[in-house]
Amino acid sequence: MSQTNYIGKALNRVDGPAKVAGTAKYAAEFNVPGLAYGYIVNSPIAKGKITRIDAAEVLALPGVHRVFSHENVPMLAILDRSYKDDVAPGGSPFRPLHDAEIKFSLQPVALVVADTIELARYAASILKIEYEAAPHETDIETKRTKGFEPGRGKTGFTPPPPPRGNPDRELKNAVHSIDQEYVHGTQHHNPMEMFGTTVEYLGEGKLNVYDKTQGALNSQQYIRKVFGLSKEEARVISKYTGGGFGSGLRPQHQLFMAVLAALELKQSVRVTMTRQQMFSFGHRPHTLQTVKLGTNADGTLAAVQHHALHETSQFEDYTENVVNWSGMLYQCANVKLGYQLAKLDVYTPQDMRAPGAATGSFALEVAMDEMAYAAGLDPLDFRIRNYADRDQNLDKPFSSKKLRECYHEGAAKFGWEKRNPAPRSMRQGNMLVGYGMAGGVWDASQQKAGAKVSLSADGMLTVQSATNDIGTGTYTIMTQVAAEYLGLPVEAVDFQLGDTEFPAAPVQGGSWTAASIGTAVKNACEALGEKLLKQAQKMKGSPLEDAKFEDVEFVNGQLRLRLDPGQAVVIRDIVQASGETKMEADATAAPNLLKQQGYSLHAHNAVFVEVQVDEDLGTIHVTRVVNAVAAGRIINPNTARSQVLGSVVWGISMALMEETVMDHQFGRYMNHNYAEYHIPVNADIHDIDVLFVEEEDDIVNPLGVKGIGEVGLLGVAAAITNAVYHATGRRVRELPIMLDKLL
Known part of the structure; x- marks a missing residue:
């Protein structure tokens, strides 16, 4: 079935008018x-x-x-x-x-x-x-030596792989080494x-x-x-x-x-x-991490050790993949990863954008920056020198990985070559200027999902799935997928979601919605396409009478022969000729485990940041960000860019502002409001460039898409932290970076 090239176009959001006009109803607005x-x-x-x-x-x-x-x-x-x-x-x-x-x-x-x-x-x-x-006990600091191994009950949690090589010996024998602790406090979704x-x-x-x-x-x-x-x-x-x-x-x-x-x-x-009650459930857990790195004389990693301790409630063992990324992102033969939980008298933490990876990559990427300085290497060169072409955790090749291209294209766009490597060496007036960078990796996964399509006699296609749209652009990109595979204008497609009477779909999380629902919509459209061809062949004088499904394509509202486009039937006429008011089909989609089992499936990114720090006041301004992302096929550059923009804003927030403050005397969050739980405003955000690195992958799913909502956050907080060090010469290892940590 040929394409009508709606996939890849930067269309405006189809749900935009309803939201702007106020006709989009939310849960508490149904009177x-x-x-x-x-x-x-x-x-x-x-x-x-x-x-x-x-x-x-x-x-x-x-x-x-x-x-x-x-x-x-x-x-x-x-x-x-x-x-x-x-x-x-x-x-x-x-x-x-x-x-x-x-x-x-x-x-x-x-x-x-x-x-x-x-x-x-x-x-x-x-x-x-x-x-x-x-x-009560709410302070994780009291649990440093009393953590315990996590339970195995959470879907999606992969225990850290067993140690490989001899990380203790190689760390001891390394030419250069670091051993540091990295901390970030509790954060709430808000x-x-x-x-x-x-x-x-x-x-x-x-x-x-x-x-x-x-x-x-x-x-x-x-x-x-x-x-x-x-x-x-x-x-x-x-x-x-x-x-x-x-x-x-x-x-x-x-x-x-x-x-x-x-x-x-x-x-x-x-x-x-x-708003205050929104702090009564779920949060990104307060986490303590230790990272030890060692390098050989040539700047290659000799050893990687990463341990994390984070909080959970007394009644559930909430677990995240915090340390696993450190055994995957860089080439190293000697790796030891550890992960423990501390039970506290708090509500159970909950998945928060890029759970585990946002936490773990911050520690790893700041440690990599420190290691680069210790080894006398440029932070970008150090990462490229230790580039991993294979997932060593799984001992599998990546289905696709364009992180090296993210490094090069991002650095070129940012102007990384203008960086003076010495800390506190660049300034603009009274502002100390710093450049920092970091990278990230996130799962490219697909879940089982269903979709139903219905084409009416007036040519309108209704598509239904029980998925949700939390602002990511699901309405829009699923409209594009359906229009693509049935050759209809997007104005003739009505995508409906968020109703349990529709075909089953997974929760919207994990950056798997585009792959999961998109493939289901594609399958349903193709199932309807086969019905349309069979009906068209029944029409008197049909030019498609002897055609097979692979011989036809859906383009511009027509079903036509691929090799002879003049032989065509109007799709709307096919439904009318059927004598029915509509023609329907439904389908499910699930990951092709047989095809995928030999590969590691991930999206990647590289982030470059410029900060300006007031030398007298210690105030930090993130003045430029370039985020280069390799996430397979991009269905809609507009909605994808918006996802990454939001991720960058959140990364700035994570690095400089967000912290839920606990008064341990009362075991209570004290800043449970928008006035004191600080997040960025417009004046905090400056130039953000988003680059999508071309990446083809026919293994992850039939559409070749990878989720983008979470990978864009990775590396941002670390890159800012690294840029602050380059600007000031002061290394901060605890988020958020407040004025007192610089003055």
């Missing part, structure tokens, strides 16, 4: 009849138990419907400790309102439901709850749209659930198992999601509470978290 409002009450202590709840004053308020707590929640399937959602780590998941035990500060302990949100919030403020506090759920009660236990989620099916499976509902009784809809970054992969507790209240009260209920 259904008879809606009541719930407000969550959170624990002020980090550990202990509830000793008394007095709701009399609250229930006496006119308009208050009920106060839900562990004292009156009905027996539910959630009491089964073995139940997990689709992306749960090992252990027993937190079950809201289950018992009197307090496991972490801000734990939801009650839900007040009233006629208005204002009344519910006021009523929650006067609800009397008494606690008995117990000693998407723009807060978590909310609107449950429309349809009667007889049937619900339409509008949920803020990155996986409508995951939310549906959760409430079905917890409340014992059928698919027909629990339809979940999530058409638009105002950011997620991983926070919406797991069903959050407002979903449970909204469904609970709707079923018990037999009416529609909305529960929305406040």
Whole structure:
């Protein structure tokens, strides 16, 4: 089937007009009849138990419907400790309102439901709850020597490979070596749209659930198992999601509470978290890392050792692939990787954009910069000198790897050759100027997914899949894929998502959506194409009567012979000739494991950064960034570029601003708001160039695409850290880099 060249075009977002005009509805914007409002009450202590709840004053308020707590929640399937959602780590998941035990500060302990949100919030403020506090531990520093090996229960976690070679001996014998610790604190996702759920009660236990989620099916499976509902009784809809970054992969507790209240009260209920309450679940874990590197006389790596200790909750073993990248990104025969967890009285950490890799690559890439200086080498030359053409962790070749091209093209665009290698040697007036660089690697994966296509007699193609769009551009690129493979204008394609009545799709995370849903859409379009050809051959005088499917192509609204384009039938006419109002097909897609098993599948990038540091004040300005990315076939340069731009902004935020501050005396996050949890504003962001390095890969998936939403973040924080060192001569190994670390 030939292409109509929609894939690769920089089309504007098809969902853009709806978002700009305000017609795109989010979970907490569905105003259904008879809606009541719930407000969550959170624990002020980090550990202990509830000793008394007095709701009399609250229930006496006119308009208050009920106060839900562990004292009156009905027996539910959630009491089964073995139940997990689709992306749960090992252990027993937190079950809201289950018992009197307090496991972490801000734990939801009650839900007040009233006629208005204002009344519910006021009523929650006067609800009397008494606690008995117990000693808590929230400081990972106390666990340095008490970590333990992680559980194996989390989907996607790969334990570090066993040591190879003799890393201890080679490190000891290395000509140059470094041994340093790298730290970054807790970070929270903070998407723009807060978590909310609107449950429309349809009667007889049937619900339409509008949920803020990155996986409508995951939310549906959760409430079905917890409340014992059928698919027909629990339809979940999530058409638009105002950011997620991983926070919406797991069903959050407002979903449970909204469904609970709707079923018990037999009416529609909305529960929305406040910004402060958004800090009550999930975060990038506080992590301590030690990296030891040694080089030979020729600047090649003699040994790599990387160990990480990060936090998890007392009830789940949350795990990330933090150290594995250090055995893969550079050529080295002697590698030792270690990974441990520290159980603390906090909520379970959660996947946050490029989980594990964003953490591990920061430490590795700053260490590589330090090692380059110790060996007297340019940081870019040092990386190229240790380039890995093979994944040594798996002992497999890469299906494709254009990281070397990322280095060269990025350096040329940035002007790396103008760099004076000596720290504190470049300035512009009172500003110290520094150049830094780093690289990154991320999985290129595909999940099983389904799609359905329906072509109406007027030539309009409807495409459906239960996937989500958290702002990445899924609506747009899937429209392009469908238009490509059926030869229709994009205006004639309506891609629909975020509904559990559509074909099954995985959660939107891991940078696998384009590969997974895109391949399913391609397969469904081709299945419909075969039906269209068979129907066209039945038409009187059909020029395609003897054609095989491989002999035809779909171009400009026509089905035509590949070698004789003049022999064609209008696609719309084929549907009309069928006598039906529409023609349909559906398909699933799954990774070709047989084809992929001999390869390592990854995307790569290289980041170059210029910073200016005020010599007197220590303020840091990231003035230029070039991010060169090799991520297979780019479906839409506009949406792909936007993903990388967002990643760079986040990398700046990670390096210089983001930190959730814990007061360990109370075991509570103290800056749980937008005023004190600092993220960049427009004035913090300057020139960002995004380069896409051409890369063909027919092994990763039939479309040849690799996810781009996460790889673009990798290397940014490290490159900034390295640039700050080059500018100032001061090496900072703890994020974020605050003024006091430079002055």
